[in-house]
Amino acid sequence: MEGAGAMEWGPLAWSLLSRVRQQSPLVQCITNFVSMDLMANVLLSAGASPAMIHSLEELPEFTPNAHALCINVGTLTSHWLPAMKAAASLAVQHGKPWVLDPVAAGASSFRLKACTELVDLRPTVIRGNGSEIMALADATVGTAKGVDSAHNSMDAVEAAKSLALSSGAVVAVTGAVDIITDGHRVAGAANGVALLQKITATGCSVTALIAAFVAVDPTHAFEATASALSIFGVAAEMGIEMAKGPASLRVHLIDSLYGIDEASVLSRVKITHMK
Amino acid sequence: MEGAGAMEWGPLAWSLLSRVRQQSPLVQCITNFVSMDLMANVLLSAGASPAMIHSLEELPEFTPNAHALCINVGTLTSHWLPAMKAAASLAVQHGKPWVLDPVAAGASSFRLKACTELVDLRPTVIRGNGSEIMALADATVGTAKGVDSAHNSMDAVEAAKSLALSSGAVVAVTGAVDIITDGHRVAGAANGVALLQKITATGCSVTALIAAFVAVDPTHAFEATASALSIFGVAAEMGIEMAKGPASLRVHLIDSLYGIDEASVLSRVKITHMK
Amino acid sequence: MEGAGAMEWGPLAWSLLSRVRQQSPLVQCITNFVSMDLMANVLLSAGASPAMIHSLEELPEFTPNAHALCINVGTLTSHWLPAMKAAASLAVQHGKPWVLDPVAAGASSFRLKACTELVDLRPTVIRGNGSEIMALADATVGTAKGVDSAHNSMDAVEAAKSLALSSGAVVAVTGAVDIITDGHRVAGAANGVALLQKITATGCSVTALIAAFVAVDPTHAFEATASALSIFGVAAEMGIEMAKGPASLRVHLIDSLYGIDEASVLSRVKITHMK
Numbered sequence: 089m090e091g092a093g094a095m096e097w098g099p100l101a102w103s104l105l106s107r108v109r110q111q112s113p114l115v116q117c118i119t120n121f122v123s124m125d126l127m128a129n130v131l132l133s134a135g136a137s138p139a140m141i142h143s144l145e146e147l148p149e150f151t152p153n154a155h156a157l158c159i160n161v162g163t164l165t166s167h168w169l170p171a172m173k174a175a176a177s178l179a180v181q182h183g184k185p186w187v188l189d190p191v192a193a194g195a196s197s198f199r200l201k202a203c204t205e206l207v208d209l210r211p212t213v214i215r216g217n218g219s220e221i222m223a224l225a226d227a228t229v230g231t232a233k234g235v236d237s238a239h240n241s242m243d244a245v246e247a248a249k250s251l252a253l254s255s256g257a258v259v260a261v262t263g264a265v266d267i268i269t270d271g272h273r274v275a276g277a278a279n280g281v282a283l284l285q286k287i288t289a290t291g292c293s294v295t296a297l298i299a300a301f302v303a304v305d306p307t308h309a310f311e312a313t314a315s316a317l318s319i320f321g322v323a324a325e326m327g328i329e330m331a332k333g334p335a336s337l338r339v340h341l342i343d344s345l346y347g348i349d350e351a352s353v354l355s356r357v358k359i360t361h362m363k
Numbered sequence: 364m365e366g367a368g369a370m371e372w373g374p375l376a377w378s379l380l381s382r383v384r385q386q387s388p389l390v391q392c393i394t395n396f397v398s399m400d401l402m403a404n405v406l407l408s409a410g411a412s413p414a415m416i417h418s419l420e421e422l423p424e425f426t427p428n429a430h431a432l433c434i435n436v437g438t439l440t441s442h443w444l445p446a447m448k449a450a451a452s453l454a455v456q457h458g459k460p461w462v463l464d465p466v467a468a469g470a471s472s473f474r475l476k477a478c479t480e481l482v483d484l485r486p487t488v489i490r491g492n493g494s495e496i497m498a499l500a501d502a503t504v505g506t507a508k509g510v511d512s513a514h515n516s517m518d519a520v521e522a523a524k525s526l527a528l529s530s531g532a533v534v535a536v537t538g539a540v541d542i543i544t545d546g547h548r549v550a551g552a553a554n555g556v557a558l559l560q561k562i563t564a565t566g567c568s569v570t571a572l573i574a575a576f577v578a579v580d581p582t583h584a585f586e587a588t589a590s591a592l593s594i595f596g597v598a599a600e601m602g603i604e605m606a607k608g609p610a611s612l613r614v615h616l617i618d619s620l621y622g623i624d625e626a627s628v629l630s631r632v633k634i635t636h637m638k
Numbered sequence: 639m640e641g642a643g644a645m646e647w648g649p650l651a652w653s654l655l656s657r658v659r660q661q662s663p664l665v666q667c668i669t670n671f672v673s674m675d676l677m678a679n680v681l682l683s684a685g686a687s688p689a690m691i692h693s694l695e696e697l698p699e700f701t702p703n704a705h706a707l708c709i710n711v712g713t714l715t716s717h718w719l720p721a722m723k724a725a726a727s728l729a730v731q732h733g734k735p736w737v738l739d740p741v742a743a744g745a746s747s748f749r750l751k752a753c754t755e756l757v758d759l760r761p762t763v764i765r766g767n768g769s770e771i772m773a774l775a776d777a778t779v780g781t782a783k784g785v786d787s788a789h790n791s792m793d794a795v796e797a798a799k800s801l802a803l804s805s806g807a808v809v810a811v812t813g814a815v816d817i818i819t820d821g822h823r824v825a826g827a828a829n830g831v832a833l834l835q836k837i838t839a840t841g842c843s844v845t846a847l848i849a850a851f852v853a854v855d856p857t858h859a860f861e862a863t864a865s866a867l868s869i870f871g872v873a874a875e876m877g878i879e880m881a882k883g884p885a886s887l888r889v890h891l892i893d894s895l896y897g898i899d900e901a902s903v904l905s906r907v908k909i910t911h912m913k
Contacts, residue, residue: 114509122674122690124397128563133609138563139467139509140397143440146471149504165693167442167717192689196696229699234664234689286896288678288688333893334683343608346561389784399672403838408884413838414742414784415672418715421746424779442717618883621836 097359101315102350104301109135113155113303117296118142118172120162120191123289126338127158130293130320133346136300142171151178156303157186158296159211161193161202162235169202176209185212185302185309188257189295192235194223207255212302212309214251215260215295218244225251236285241267245274258309260298262291266317267362270310277314278358279321286334290341294320314359322356323348372634376590377625379576384410388430388578392571393417393447395437395466398564401613402433405568405595408621411575417446426453431578432461433571434486436468436477437510444477451484460487460577460584463532464570467510469498482530487577487584489526490535490570493519500526511560516542520549533584535573537566541592542637545585552589553633554596559616561609569595589634597631598623647909651865652900654851659685663705663853667846668692668722670712670741673839676888677708680843680870683896686850692721701728706853707736708846709761711743711752712785719752726759735762735852735859738807739845742785744773757805762852762859764801765810765845768794775801786835791817795824808859810848810867812841817912818864824913825864829871829906836884840891844870864909872906873898 114137119127124140131138141150151157157179159172179186188211190203203224207214216224218239223229225247241263252259252271261267266277284290294317301316302309326348327340389412394402399415406413416425426432432454434447454461463486465478478499482489491499493514498504500522516538523534527546536542541552559565569592576591577584601623602615664687669677674690681688691700701707707729709722729736738761740753753774757764766774768789773779775797791813798809802821811817816827834840844867851866852859876898877890 112511116509120690121396121671122678125400125563125675128397129610129613132561132563137509137511139470140395140438141467141470142438143473145441145473146439149471149473154509163690163692164696166695192691195689195691196699198693198695198699234666234687234704236662236687286682288675288682331893332890333896335679335889335892335896338679339610339614339889340607342610343606346608346610387786391784396671400675400838403672404885404888407836407838412784412786414745415670415713416742416745417713418748420716420748421714424746424748429784614885614889615882617885618881621883621885 098354098357100311101319101357102353104305104312104315105319105353107304108300111304112137113300114139114153115156115158115296115299115303116141116151116154116175117158118175119158119160119292122162123160123292126289127293127296129342130345131296131300133342134297134300142168144171144174147171147174147178151175152182154184156184156299158299159186159206160189160191160292160295161199162191162292164199164202172206173209176206180210185306187211187213187215187295187299187302189292190214190216190220190224193220194229195234197229200227200229211257213258213260213298213313214255215262215298217291218261218263221251221259221261222247241265258313260313260317262294262317268310268314268317273310273361274363275314276360276362277318277321279318279325279356281324281328283328283334283337284324287338318357318359319353322353325356326352373629373632375586376594376632377628379580379587379590380594380628382579383575386579387412388575389414389428390431390433390571390574390578391416391426391429391450392433393450394433394435394567397437398435398567401564402568402571404617405620406571406575408617409572409575417443419446419449422446422449422453426450427457429459431459431574433574434461434481435464435466435567435570436474437466437567439474439477447481448484451481455485460581462486462488462490462570462574462577464567465489465491465495465499468495469504470509472504475502475504486532488533488535488573488588489530490537490573492566493536493538496526496534496536497522516540533588535588535592537569537592543585543589543592548585549637550589551635551637552593552596554593554600554631556599556603558603558609558612559599562613593632593634594628597628600631601627648904648907650861651869651907652903654855654862654865655869655903657854658850661854662687663850664689664703665706665708665846665849665853666691666701666704666725667708668725669708669710669842672712673710673842676839677843677846679892680895681846681850683892684847684850692718694721694724697721697724697728701725702732704734706734706849708849709736709756710739710741710842710845711749712741712842714749714752722756723759726756730760735856737761737763737765737845737849737852739842740764740766740770740774743770744779745784747779750777750779761807763808763810763848763863764805765812765848767841768811768813771801771809771811772797791815799824808863810863812844812867816867818860818867820860823860823911826910826912827864827868827871828908829868829875831874831878833878833884833887834874837888868907868909869903872903875906876902
């Protein structure tokens with residue numbers, strides 16, 4: 089994969105989506121309440137098999153059977169954190185990839201500490217917006233007022249590289265252009281539409297889609313992450329042609345993700361190596 | 364009802380739906396986080412009155428006023444299990460029907476034990492997919508990898524009959540053909556579309572719809588269960604004619620359930636006695 | 639604002655919506671599981687920034703940064719109540735408006751007591767259906783069987799005025815005509831469509847929209863509440879022209895709220911002073 093040219097991303101993304109559809113990876117999600125519905129439907133429409141299971145009692149039996157794990161701290165409480173940590177540890181122990189979504193990482197010291205502890209459990213991928221990745225990289229509270237980003241993704245490139253190097257994870261920063269880096273390579277994925285920001289949990293859901301893509305190619309997390317982000321963006325681009333606002337975009341986005349074909353992927357995927 | 368011929372199912376299903384619309388039964392749901400939105404909307408569109416209430420403190424006052432109870436273990440934790448058991452006991456004590464959805468029953472020993480304990484509290488109906496019903500009937504873990512079934516419904520007919528006889532419940536196994544049995548009679552409901560499997564919580568929601576139908580005719584749980592499954596399938600068949608994928612099917616399914624008329628029910632319901 | 643004539647409500651409502659769109663107030667929501675998805679999407683489509691954050695640990699850092707707080711007791715448990723109270727106290731302490739949705743207040747004594755304790759924490763606005771407001775005003779259990787109202791809004795005018803006077807809150811009673819009162823003034827907002835009752839969490843979501851409107855004009859809670867109710871109703875009226883049932887209405891409602899323009903607001907808003 090090293091040195092893949094711009095021309096190769098389309099076939100690569102299509103190949104990974106095809107593998108998700110064929111293998112239907114089981115993706116365990118420990119995620120916030122707001123996102124569960126959309127996340128499960130995004131995973132199903134991409135061909136994956138979602139399972140929202142978070143009880144400490146069953147993690148030792150369940151997590152080792154999952155093909156990937158997605159942890160999202162959106163509606164974090166101290167009651168859920170132990171299960172998040174236990175599941176992450178089990179995933180690592182059993183060689184399963186896991187993906188972290190550090191929602192609103194900088195909104196409180198409790199939240200930042202929880203995210204930092206999760207990063208220490210060696211996620212395969214971390215996906216956040218600019219403010220979240222900067223908060224994590226700098227370990228500082230207060231970079232954004234809520235769950236929405238106060239920074240664009242380009243502001244966070246250096247923070248993302250730094251976080252990738254310190255954590256060992258591929259780091260993705262979503263925004264007008266999605267940035268993906270493993271600390272050495274940096275790619276930009278330019279698919280998607282601005283109206284996605286007016287639909288709750290689209291960021292959470294694309295993190296779960298990354299988990300599904302990484303599940304079918306865990307040794308190429310950089311490429312799988314960029315591909316998942318781009319495919320989701322392509323589905324949004326196809327969806328917006330039929331949409332009249334955020335709610336109809338949500339419907340058409342999922343329909344498009346379900347029906348997307350090779351020609352659309354090859355002609356639309358816009359991923360470029362930036363370094 | 365005993366010995367009802369194939370010709371009578373359409374009018375029966377229509378009669379039950381009409382009673383749901385007229386009586387608007389209060390259906391208490393203790394269900395997983397993923398399903399709450401769709402389940403409430405399915406119940407509302409069918410004419411029922413959903414109430415997602417699960418706090419131990421208010422069950423003694425609330426559950427006796429409900430017309431039926433739906434318990435779904437999808438996002439089970441040890442914190443919720445006591446309320447599920449208390450609500451089930453209250454329903455039985457007050458002569459109210461209750462319906463169990465043993466989501467992913469075989470995914471862990473914790474989950475299987477919880478489901479078994481709930482079955483011991485004498486549900487009126489148990490609705491699951493093939494793998495879930497087989498896990499419950501055999502009391503074995505590991506029959507499916509996640510929440511999706513690894514078996515089709517026809518594989519589970521004998522397991523369903525066995526579970527019905529041992530539990531005293533009507534057992535429904537959903538799949539390409541839905542199987543309904545009380546241990547003696549077996550019916551098949553052949554409505555529905557495959558794309559429903561790509562929408563999260565459709566199985567959970569049809570379980571709640573069964574609760575609404577059983578609420579208006581609790582002494583005929585076998586017929587009410589088959590009718591609810593068939594009506595939901597008919598709404599999906601009507602919905603798919605307008606759908607372009609799973610998300611638009613979800614929209615049209617609910618719209619169709621809300622608007623479905625007698626002619627559509629009579630012409631489309633496909634329930635047959637198999638034994 | 640005192641003495642605003644009927645002719646001025648349209649421009650006022652449009653002005654408030656414009657300010658929500660421009661300022662994008664951060665609205666913290668501690669709400670029931672059923673409503674989270676729709677509530678977040680309604681806030682986003684109106685231009686606000688929702689944050690579903692309810693952990694006790696981070697309230698002291700987070701709530702003071704929010705521009706308004708929405709508390710909804712729909713899926714209340716004893717585990718969530720302390721966070722609701724703490725957040726309400728923090729909002730008052732920091733001069734931030736907060737809005738209470740006393741879902742099913744009369745369904746149990748536990749729930750009624752919780753709602754009464756929250757009312758004692760001086761919400762800026764209380765929004766409920768007729769049965770809920772009557773239960774709160776009379777402090778009595780049993781006025782409605784579930785979460786749906788057994789009374790229409792006009793039945794509850796005196797109860798609403800009494801509750802407004804005793805609590806210091808603006809009280810809104812939603813129904814065919816929405817009633818808004820501060821105990822002295824009474825306004826009626828006649829926008830909306832009956833089919834909204836067949837979509838779960840529309841009442842919860844309009845409460846959150848009230849919070850967004852109050853956030854941008856906290857000293858005029860009466861006017862902001864009436865405007866939010868009317869704008870939501872206008873979006874529903876625009877949505878129903880394209881809808882075929884409750885699920886498509888939900889989609890078109892959100893799309894309409896996102897796209898609604900000045901001409902539609904000015905021509906459609908129907909708010910009248912009733913006293």
